[in-house]
Amino acid sequence: MKEKAVKKYLTLTYGCQMNERDTATIAGLVERSGYQEASSFEEADLIVLNTCSVRHSAENKVYGKLGELKRFKQDKPDMLIALGGCMAQLDEVRDKLKKMGIVDVVFGTHNLHELPYLLEKAEAGLERPVIDVWAEAGGIVENLPARRPGGISAFVNIMFGCNNFCSYCIVPHTRGRERSRHPDDILAEVEGLVEQGVKEVTLLGQNVNSYGRGLESKLDFADLLRMVNQIDGLYRIRFTTSHPRDLSDKLIQAIADCSRVCEHVHAPLQAGSNRILQAMNRGYTCEEYLRLVRQMRATIPGVAITSDLIVGFPGESEEDFRATLAMVEKVRFDSAFTFMYSPRTGTRAADLKEQVPLEIKKERLLRLNEVQYQIAREANRQLENQAVEVLVEGQSKTDSERLTGRTRTNRIVVFEGGKHLVGKLLQVVVREARTFTLYGELPKGEGALR
Numbered sequence: 001m002k003e004k005a006v007k008k009y010l011t012l013t014y015g016c017q018m019n020e021r022d023t024a025t026i027a028g029l030v031e032r033s034g035y036q037e038a039s040s041f042e043e044a045d046l047i048v049l050n051t052c053s054v055r056h057s058a059e060n061k062v063y064g065k066l067g068e069l070k071r072f073k074q075d076k077p078d079m080l081i082a083l084g085g086c087m088a089q090l091d092e093v094r095d096k097l098k099k100m101g102i103v104d105v106v107f108g109t110h111n112l113h114e115l116p117y118l119l120e121k122a123e124a125g126l127e128r129p130v131i132d133v134w135a136e137a138g139g140i141v142e143n144l145p146a147r148r149p150g151g152i153s154a155f156v157n158i159m160f161g162c163n164n165f166c167s168y169c170i171v172p173h174t175r176g177r178e179r180s181r182h183p184d185d186i187l188a189e190v191e192g193l194v195e196q197g198v199k200e201v202t203l204l205g206q207n208v209n210s211y212g213r214g215l216e217s218k219l220d221f222a223d224l225l226r227m228v229n230q231i232d233g234l235y236r237i238r239f240t241t242s243h244p245r246d247l248s249d250k251l252i253q254a255i256a257d258c259s260r261v262c263e264h265v266h267a268p269l270q271a272g273s274n275r276i277l278q279a280m281n282r283g284y285t286c287e288e289y290l291r292l293v294r295q296m297r298a299t300i301p302g303v304a305i306t307s308d309l310i311v312g313f314p315g316e317s318e319e320d321f322r323a324t325l326a327m328v329e330k331v332r333f334d335s336a337f338t339f340m341y342s343p344r345t346g347t348r349a350a351d352l353k354e355q356v357p358l359e360i361k362k363e364r365l366l367r368l369n370e371v372q373y374q375i376a377r378e379a380n381r382q383l384e385n386q387a388v389e390v391l392v393e394g395q396s397k398t399d400s401e402r403l404t405g406r407t408r409t410n411r412i413v414v415f416e417g418g419k420h421l422v423g424k425l426l427q428v429v430v431r432e433a434r435t436f437t438l439y440g441e442l443p444k445g446e447g448a449l450r
């Protein structure tokens, strides 16, 4: 009797680390249904796109990819295409997908766990496309399988959703309100990862600083960090994102006290004009942000502070933009992700008059990058000829003789070394500092700390 061929799948992930973590669950779920990972589109029987809707450009990439996949589907009509993530939560996207006729299954951010069942429905051919998207989150579903490819670092969700409703952001609409995981579930997941050889975890939430709201136990993110910090065998703890409004002195002290917690806080400022911060509904002023910066720098030795910055929010004048430049100069972020404002239907800011013309946004982005890159270069140069602690993540993608890793402050370091050093904590001496990367060398004896 002819053996039944094993079905193969591929995942494509767009957007943030939350999506990367969700993709690990998606992969775990489809593998539990009998699929194996494919090495190419040609080989795949199932392609799952985990999408992002935070900016227009992210959505356009997905539509572009669907156009490309149409070709594969013509040659292989049984191939299933599933689309989940934030785009799937939006009515207008689902309408468009129905018209395009390429996607077989559409699932949302709140019902990932249903994917195997939805795929079966599509395979049975009773319905095409099969669309099941929950408008609101149910409870947190624990113990879903996840494919963790045996890496050094892993993402761990500590909470889902967001209550902040920044006026430009679609996330509360696509990911729902805040729900925190029980600390026992988080600790069990991290302990399991450490047993599998993971050395570094990144605790994830849209706003980790509000972790614990709604939990029965009166526990906050500072308490959680102290608990995770007790886990033997774990080298490093990272976390993201820290909303400045909820960044308490208690949390700053916990970061300073916990030896495994890295000295890096990603606390998006977004804009440097109080008028624009208010219009963004960010809940803090520049003065309050600067106080936090002083507090972090006074309490956490060597802390790196990084940010997201948006230019061209509706109504942003040249004066407002200059205030952002001035804040960037004052704070001196170690690095920043910079964006042009992109209106998202369904958010308050999208309806604001005074949208800033694209040309002006582009010009402001260039000016902002020039200032920020210079600051990042200067900060990196201070590390030249110094030894930094690096957790080796793997071989360089462009040169197998070289390794890449990160400092505790999240700087990328590239240096020559053998594959056997992957997963090790090393001291690396920085020889050349560029804007985004440090180039270093191992001291004699390979500098191994662990």
Ligand code: SF4
Pocket: 162, 163, 164, 165, 166, 169, 170, 171, 172, 206, 207, 243
């Ligand atoms: S804090 Fe603001 S920007 Fe971040 S996810 Fe929530 S609404 Fe969006």
